[in-house]
Amino acid sequence: MKDKLSDKISSQIRADISSGKFKPGQIIPAEPELMKIYNVGRSSIREAIKALAMAGVLSVQQGRGTTVNAHFDVEPIDTRLKRADFDEINAVRQLLEKELVKLAVTNHNATNLQAMQQYLNERKEAIQHENRQACMDADIAFHMAIARAGGNSVLVDLYQSFTLIIRDFFASREPQGISHFAMSHHLHQQLFDAIKSKKEKQAQQVLQQILDNNY
Structure with a gap:
């Protein structure tokens, strides 16, 4: 106590x-x-x-x-991240994604896979209905499910902070529509399949394609 x-x-x-x-x-x-x-x-x-x-x-x-301490910075991390350079934010996010996929391949369980599949289905349905907001929400939920499958709660929290900032960036700059999500859906399906099959090399290769194209 x-x-x-x-x-x-x-x-x-x-x-x-x-x-x-x-x-x-x-x-x-x-x-x-x-x-x-x-x-x-x-x-x-x-x-x-x-x-x-x-x-x-x-x-x-x-x-x-x-x-x-005079150098102590009381500014919340989320506020600091919002002021940071986008390229730097995206670089750290990519490092986190790679580590989280690696952990997910090793540590996932049936519940994790069920959550990933659910959000992947919701992503596909949102594409079919041309609902951009639902696409964004399902996409983030899918990647967060991968993060949670890794089993490291600290990395999950870090990744969530970076992901929300990345989402806001693209939401304010990308043209409205769902083509961005539609073109990448097969890659997300492949990523899920590789994680489910515990094929780390394949999962990392697919993830790199997603990252290279800012999907």
């Missing part, structure tokens, strides 16, 4: 830094004052400070106190 409480306090201190209550370069209050501010015991404060120091948010110096 103590660990969970210290995590909560860590989040509250981060939030107070983000709001400007504690500014970069500023020495935060001593333990007794922090105990009053957050209404918790000394051990929870110490664990929270330790965690924030390890994360680079705070700097603890004997005899001087605990300082908010």
Whole structure:
């Protein structure tokens, strides 16, 4: 219970830094004052400070106190990604896709395959009905199902952040229509078949075709 409480306090201190209550370069209050501010015991404060120091948010110096690091960036990662260069975003997304497909080939189970097949069917149906939004949604869901099949939740979260930004980019720049999805559907089917058959080399080759054409 103590660990969970210290995590909560860590989040509250981060939030107070983000709001400007504690500014970069500023020495935060001593333990007794922090105990009053957050209404918790000394051990929870110490664990929270330790965690924030390890994360680079705070700097603890004997005899001087605990300082908010001047270089600490409180801007959310999603906001930072939205400002990043598209080519850099796309390059990282491609690296993630390759690793996620590799993991999916090895670690997928029947439930994962069922989800992939479902979204692939929805993608095809959306193409047939010329519903562009449904195509986009099913396409993202299909790739997210592959990501989840890999079994690494951290990679899944990272990939989702990158994928949403890529989607918004193409949504604002591509001509309306479903030809982009229709031309690539056979490749997505081949990717699914390769993952299902645990053929990593084939899966990576098909994925590369998808990536090369920004499908």
